[in-house]
Amino acid sequence: MPRKKITARTKEKINKPSRASKKKVSVRGKKTDGRGRKIAARRGRKATAISKRRRLKPFRDIQLEKFVGNPIIEPDDSHEWESQYAFNPAAVYKGGRAHLVYRAIGASGISILGYASAKDCVRVDERLREPIYVPREPFEFNGKIFPDSKYAGSGGGFGGCEDPRITELGDRLYMTYTAFNGYPRVALASIATDDFLRKNWRWKPAVLISAPGEVHKNWVIFPEKIRGKYAILHSISPKILVDYFDNLDFDGTTFISSYHSSDSIGNDKRCWDCRVRGVGPPPIKTKDGWLVIYHAIDDRDPGKYKIGAMILDYQNPERVLYRSSDPILEPDERYENEGFKSGVVYSCGAVVAEGTLFVYYGGADTVTCVASADLNKFLRGLKVSGSVRIKKMGRLKQKRYVRH
Numbered sequence: 153m154p155r156k157k158i159t160a161r162t163k164e165k166i167n168k169p170s171r172a173s174k175k176k177v178s179v180r181g182k183k184t185d186g187r188g189r190k191i192a193a194r195r196g197r198k199a200t201a202i203s204k205r206r207r208l209k210p211f212r213d214i215q216l217e218k219f220v221g222n223p224i225i226e227p228d229d230s231h232e233w234e235s236q237y238a239f240n241p242a243a244v245y246k247g248g249r250a251h252l253v254y255r256a257i258g259a260s261g262i263s264i265l266g267y268a269s270a271k272d273c274v275r276v277d278e279r280l281r282e283p284i285y286v287p288r289e290p291f292e293f294n295g296k297i298f299p300d301s302k303y304a305g306s307g308g309g310f311g312g313c314e315d316p317r318i319t320e321l322g323d324r325l326y327m328t329y330t331a332f333n334g335y336p337r338v339a340l341a342s343i344a345t346d347d348f349l350r351k352n353w354r355w356k357p358a359v360l361i362s363a364p365g366e367v368h369k370n371w372v373i374f375p376e377k378i379r380g381k382y383a384i385l386h387s388i389s390p391k392i393l394v395d396y397f398d399n400l401d402f403d404g405t406t407f408i409s410s411y412h413s414s415d416s417i418g419n420d421k422r423c424w425d426c427r428v429r430g431v432g433p434p435p436i437k438t439k440d441g442w443l444v445i446y447h448a449i450d451d452r453d454p455g456k457y458k459i460g461a462m463i464l465d466y467q468n469p470e471r472v473l474y475r476s477s478d479p480i481l482e483p484d485e486r487y488e489n490e491g492f493k494s495g496v497v498y499s500c501g502a503v504v505a506e507g508t509l510f511v512y513y514g515g516a517d518t519v520t521c522v523a524s525a526d527l528n529k530f531l532r533g534l535k536v537s538g539s540v541r542i543k544k545m546g547r548l549k550q551k552r553y554v555r556h
Contacts, residue, residue: 239254330369387410442465457497458479493518
């Protein structure tokens, strides 16, 4: 019988080890399997093969894009109440529109709240001529001006309702904000969602929720119950602090005692966020956890407010899963450096619309701006490398944010 010709391919099949006969071999001191793939031994886990082809590379080019049409809201000289500054808006996405409740200051120096909206989330096509929320309570403004208060000067204001954050829960919108009558405390107001959308500004009277004798700002409410309780995030430095409640019907006699330190999370003075200021918008639920945007200052670049991001665990939001190793937003544009306070980017509102994250922020404590990113890419970059960078959104790219 003639012998069968052995080809190179046949030799490869003969020499290829079977699954049962695969053995770990050493290549230059590194453990590999029978196919030459590296084996990663993890503490407490069985060693598994890692394919080079599937190994993820750091996403160094994940970008949050500043809208080329910034600023999207500016002071309006024709309205005295918002003639000086219009900035730091809360944001809600309902009915195919981004609804913005922004802080406004006129010649009186008193902070009150105005309303604007944008169908495509970036171009404001509706703006009311009158404010929608004004100081009513003694803890918001008692008729005195406090230019000499050591707490005065937040955004140029001498009193009123500052820096709102809005969370939708059930059929109501809950708004936390800084109430300032010479001493800043956190207050809570609410309005029925239907009234808000119809522009019937029937707000439930506000109550203070931060404890007397404590200076606090930047408190936010989670948009869902956690372990069956309403949750309020009231500090992220030196650690995450969350309080839980059966309801949000504060009566003005129940308060949350909190603690805040500007030291970095982890106390690493080499980090860009070596002085943490506080939370920005309310947490956003994502497939990876609660996305929290926050403000911080780098002692190596003093005088500038920058913005970062972290992801908290769903059921245990006191646990940080991921945290940006670099700022996701920095004050490098003209409109972020020309105004009441140069070098400030400060966010109180963010929404997700059609898979895009829109972050609304104040520039130089004077105007309102927006930046955006594909949410999934943003989260992936935050998880893999923690490095998210900025670039200006080109005019052609604006089209992808228009709703039809």
